[in-house]
Amino acid sequence: MDVIVERPAALDVHKEQVTACVRVPGPDGTRAQEVAAFSTTVRGLLTLRDWLAAHGVTQVAMEATGVYWKPVWAVLEDDFELVLVNARHVKQVPGRKTDVSDAAWLCQLLEAGLLRASFVPPKPIRALRSFTRYRKAQIAERQREANRLHKALEDTGIKLDCVASDILGVSGRAMLDALVAGTTDPELLAELARGRLRTKIPALREALEGRFDQLHAVLIGAILAHLDFLDEQIERLSEAIEEQLGPFAPAVELLRSIPGVDTRTAQTIIAEIGTDMRIFPSDRQLASWAGQCPGNDQSAGKRRSGRTRKGSKWLDQALKEAATAAIRTRDSYLQAQYQRLRPRIGHGRALGAVKHTILCACWHMLSTGELYRDLGGDYFRRRDPERQTRRLVAQLEALGHTVSLQEAA
Numbered sequence: 584m585d586v587i588v589e590r591p592a593a594l595d596v597h598k599e600q601v602t603a604c605v606r607v608p609g610p611d612g613t614r615a616q617e618v619a620a621f622s623t624t625v626r627g628l629l630t631l632r633d634w635l636a637a638h639g640v641t642q643v644a645m646e647a648t649g650v651y652w653k654p655v656w657a658v659l660e661d662d663f664e665l666v667l668v669n670a671r672h673v674k675q676v677p678g679r680k681t682d683v684s685d686a687a688w689l690c691q692l693l694e695a696g697l698l699r700a701s702f703v704p705p706k707p708i709r710a711l712r713s714f715t716r717y718r719k720a721q722i723a724e725r726q727r728e729a730n731r732l733h734k735a736l737e738d739t740g741i742k743l744d745c746v747a748s749d750i751l752g753v754s755g756r757a758m759l760d761a762l763v764a765g766t767t768d769p770e771l772l773a774e775l776a777r778g779r780l781r782t783k784i785p786a787l788r789e790a791l792e793g794r795f796d797q798l799h800a801v802l803i804g805a806i807l808a809h810l811d812f813l814d815e816q817i818e819r820l821s822e823a824i825e826e827q828l829g830p831f832a833p834a835v836e837l838l839r840s841i842p843g844v845d846t847r848t849a850q851t852i853i854a855e856i857g858t859d860m861r862i863f864p865s866d867r868q869l870a871s872w873a874g875q876c877p878g879n880d881q882s883a884g885k886r887r888s889g890r891t892r893k894g895s896k897w898l899d900q901a902l903k904e905a906a907t908a909a910i911r912t913r914d915s916y917l918q919a920q921y922q923r924l925r926p927r928i929g930h931g932r933a934l935g936a937v938k939h940t941i942l943c944a945c946w947h948m949l950s951t952g953e954l955y956r957d958l959g960g961d962y963f964r965r966r967d968p969e970r971q972t973r974r975l976v977a978q979l980e981a982l983g984h985t986v987s988l989q990e991a992a
Contacts, residue, residue: 587696593689604686740793843909
C-alpha cells in the first residue's frame with residue numbers, strides 16, 4: 584500500500600495500559616516499526632507524549648473504546664493531529680488478536696490513509712456537553728422521583744393528584760409538607776390551597792382523607808428532600824451551562840427561532856453538534872452522523888432494511904422533544920409536514936421526518952447565521968395546487984358526487 588502518512592502512530596487503549604505502535608522511514612526505503620507500552624496514569628501519558636514526539640510522529644490514531652480514550656486524548660491533543668476511529672470500521676485480522684497486533688494493524692491503516700475520523704468537538708463544546716448531559720440525567724431522575732411520590736401517595740389512599748393537576752406546585756407542596764409534619768386533618772389541609780385551587784376545597788377535603796401514618800411520613804419526607812436536592816442541582820447546572828455558553832449565546836438564539844426549540848433544547852443541540860458546521864460538508868451528512876435519516880442497504884438490485892443508524896441518544900432526545908412541540912405549533916411548516924406524512928407512514932416515522940427537518944435547519948442556520956424562516960402551514964398546498972385540487976376532487980367523487988370545476992374570475 585502507498586504511504587500517505589510518513590510518521591504515523593496508533594494506540595491500543597485499555598483501562599490501565601496503552602500499547603503504542605510507531606512506523607517511521609527505515610534504511611533503504613523500508614519502513615521501521617517500534618512498539619512500546621505505557622501506563623494510563625498522567626505520568627505515563629506524559630511519557631507517551633514525549634516518546635511520540637521523539638519519533639517525529641505527526642498523526643496518532645486510537646479506537647473509541649468506552650471512556651478510556653478521553654484522558655489519552657486530553658494529554659495528546661495539543662501536540663499531535665489525533666484521529667478517533669470507530670472500532671467497527673477497523674476489524675482485526677482473524678487469528679492475530681493481541682494488543683500489539685491491534686496497534687500495528689491500526690498504524691498500518693493510518694499509514695495508508697484508510698481511516699475515517701470520528702467527530703470529536705473542541706474543548707469548550709466538550710465541557711458544555713458534559714454539563715448538558717448530566718443536567719438531562721438529573722431531570723430524568725427528578726421525574727422518576729416524582730413518580731415514586733405518586734406511588735407512595737396511592738398507598739396512603741390520598742387522592743390529591745385527582746384534584747390538583749400538579750401535586751408539586753405551591754398548593755400541593757404545602758399540603759405534602761403539612762402531612763409530613765404530622766397534620767392529617769383534611770379540613771386544615773384543604774385550607775392550604777392557593778389560587779384557582781381554592782374553588783375545589785370541597786373536593787380536596789374528600790381527596791385528602793387517607794391513612795397517612797409515620798411510615799408514610801418518613802418515606803414521603805425523604806422523597807420530597809430528594810426532589811429539593813435535585814431541583815438545586817439542576818439550577819446549579821443550568822447556571823454553569825449559561826456561563827459556559829458565553830461565546831455560543833448567539834447560536835442558541837438562532838436555534839430558538841425554530842418552532843418547538845426552547846432554550847434547553849437549543850443548548851443541548853449546540854453541545855452535541857457544535858457551532859462549526861464545516862465539520863459536516865452538508866446537512867445530509869450531519870443527519871447521517873446523527874442517525875436521523877433512513878439507512879441505505881441495497882444489494883443485487885434489492886433494497887433491504889432502511890433502519891436508521893445509531894447516533895447520539897442525547898441529541899435524539901432533544902430533537903424528539905423539539906419535534907413533539909413543533910407539530911403542535913399552529914400554522915407552521917413542521918406541523919403541516921407531520922400531518923401530511925402521518926396517515927401514510929405512521930406517527931413514529933412522521934415524527935422522525937420532522938426531527939430530520941429540524942436538524943437540517945440547524946445546519947443551515949449555523950452555517951449562514953440566518954434566523955429560521957417558516958414556510959407556513961399552507962406550503963404544500965401552495966407548492967402544487969393542481970395536485971391538491973385532484974386530491975379533493977377524488978375525495979368528493981369517492982363520496983358519490985360529480986364534480987365540475989370552473990376557474991374563478
